[in-house]
Amino acid sequence: MLAGVTLRGPGLALVLCRCRVPLSASQERKRHRIRITRSENTIMMRSHYCGQLNESLEGQEITLCGWVHRRRDHGGVIFLDIRDREGMAQVVFDPDRADSFAAADRVRSEYVVKVVGKVRARPAGAVNANMASGAIEVLGYELEVLNESETPPFPLNEYSDVGEETRLRYRFIDLRRPEMAEKLRLRSRITTSIRRYLDDNGFLDVETPILTRATPEGARDYLVPSRTHPGSFFALPQSPQLFKQLLMVAGFDRYYQIAKCFRDEDLRADRQPEFTQIDIETSFLNEEDIIGLTYNPLTKHYKLASDVDVNYMIQTLREA
Template sequence: MLRTHTCGELRIAHVGQSVTLCGWVQRVRNKGGIIWVDLRDRYGLTQLILEDGQVSSELLDKAASLGREFVIQAQGVVSERFSKNDKIPTGDIEIKIQSLEVLNPAKVPPFIIEDETDGGDELRMKYRYLDLRRNVVREKLQLRHRMMQETRRYLDAQQFIEVETPVLIKSTPEGARDFVVPSRVNAGEFYALPQSPQTFKQLLMVSGFDRYFQIVKCFRDEDLRADRQPEFTQIDCEMSFVSQEDILSTFEGLARHLFKNVKGVELKDFPRMTFADAMKYYGNDKPDTRFDMKFVELNQVAQGKGFGIFDSAELIIGINAQGAAEYTRKQLDELTEWVKRPQIGAKGLVYVRYNTDGTLKSTVDKFFNQEDLKAWADAMGAKPGDLMLLLSGDTATVRKQMSELRLKMGEDLGLRDRNIFKPLWVIDFPLLEWDEETKRYHAMHHPFTSPKTEDIPLLDTDPGKVRANAYDMVINGVEVGGGSIRIHDRTTQSLMFKHLGFTPEEAQKQFGFLLEAFEFGAPPHGGIAFGFDRLCAMFGGSDSIRDYIAFPKNNSGRDVMIDSPSTIADEQLKELHIRVNI
């Protein structure tokens, strides 16, 4: 080894020892007769010292000529520092240098490689290998590593076996768009990169591998956001001979294990909430339950008073912001403008101040008297000092709008504490959802999700009301994992394909291998997949997953470091039987 120790491990107990360190020059401080060099590696930072009279002038000159990010090897003796630095673990010692070798000089980096950098996102992504040297980025990847190891430790202890599934698979029409890969040896035919290992893990259950997991790369050609990448990582799991309750219990265990062993947090209860209740009380299927502010439906107490906007509305809902009656008129006007933005789309906002003297003041006093407003307050559980906010419209739209407003109020009132974690399971999702564009039903999760047995007759009469044996784990308003009990017999799976608009021939072409496998003794089974990048970001206190991925894409799906995607040579296209006319 070129070094005896790392730059993060030397302590006062090592004083007097001769050591050799290797790393990158963080900075050089030259005071003429004395030079300090901060040397960094991924383990930490150690101060080197060279003093005139104690080292040769050549060695002093060599140290003075060092630039930022030079790679060096330094040999010397550990000494107690006169002026200690309690901000770093090695702050009690320094190395009195006896020899110094430049292993590789470096150009001046395009941005400062420190926790507080002057590099913007695109610049740092272009030079990602330099960005990864920064402590704050490296620590995020170390967190990711720890999460992986603890996941494997828990699942191994639960008798799961890790199995790798293929990356070159078959394209299917359901779900998000596939990334496709042309086959050179099979002209005109294509592989797809997997959006998930769904069918393969089900086939593993048919094979008798009753507990499978994989920390696996998946690919979706979809629009990107802060929490999405074209390639992402899942903790993918499947179990045989289990009920929904068995799966929820097992993976509550995984969540508790990760939070306790990685973050030192003890998760408490995992309450259950139906999809219907999540939509009714929170307006979305991944409610943030760190704060209350549930929706209250007000049609019965707010309609029939001559206020046309309410009288014509399919749904009127309100939320009660406790203690917010002191909002100024300016703040309330800004809130009104916020809900009217195109991203939210509300036509307006009705608010009611419940003053501390017990009076109620609203924007619709012309239509509603104090008795009417008191009925609203009673329905919403409001008390003096609270602020009530109301929206109205068609049910689906107004719930979505109020969901956004609720989250904003929670943020503005400091109720979304990143250090508090409130998990829950959302269950009983609809099996199917109607797509206006294609004029047919699509699987809300995927075509292999089993319907609740008692709802199967509704497939022929009212498909939209069929509930699925599906479940999502939600923490702090983020869906961190989702899964279902699967269909495991050919008859039910064929029925599901029929209701999704597949002809028998199309179903056979796309999924004949799975249908046939179900005829060879497929056990009852189910599973779940966790968004591993999202989990890492949550544990790290971030909204974006990009810093938890070593080499991420930007918001356009590009890797600006290697300039990908890129064009390829005409000869390659010809070999792949692809003709491009642009």
């Protein structure tokens, strides 16, 4: 006799089955069966991110989920700027839809909401050139408050001047600010592009151990005591140096890793106790190969980060 439960999420159906009759030893090992199926018609909670809205969606019904960045009541019409990780979109509520209008009247800054509405072009003269979605707005049909919020400790607009200590204390709120969200998106784009470049050039992405033994390098190690072996300690790696050299000897001639490194040093402008580096090791290359391998991604990703074309001068040590 089988008892089952189905868990459904965005694009995914997870079916767990468990047998309730006595089983043999071999059956006991297989008694938990998991079947994962993907449904093309599974409806996600949101249909679009705010930053994805544009004129091509005009007339379509969409669903947004995000935070109320700003609320404005213009004498009978309520405007909500909804914010998510990809940007902002303006949603309009009018009194003709009493339920959604009443809900919009109650929401406040940083409420988490779900909005259903239709995309339409903004009236002439109302286009906001400072928003990616500034040429359109959403006429709200439904508004559901998913979570209320207290007044945040500082405003999340681009004009607020907040001290670093306050920002770090409320880091989860600070990361909602558009400029902070853009930094995380940029970092993700750069690391994704770097991985793609190295993958296309035959490099293997290999994760090396974090808990290792202390090695004599240029800085002090962070030591982690062992619970199972009192008096013994692990060290956090200053770099994956030994492990990547081991990979070279083993025949994996092109390795890379977006590696976490740790150095027990005082905090200075050019020193961090914890940092991330692009770690590369390779064999069977000559000087020209190494220059080409590093020059191309440097120029490409500098442009990705700053939209500036750069040309580095290549010189020998004697010329420099």
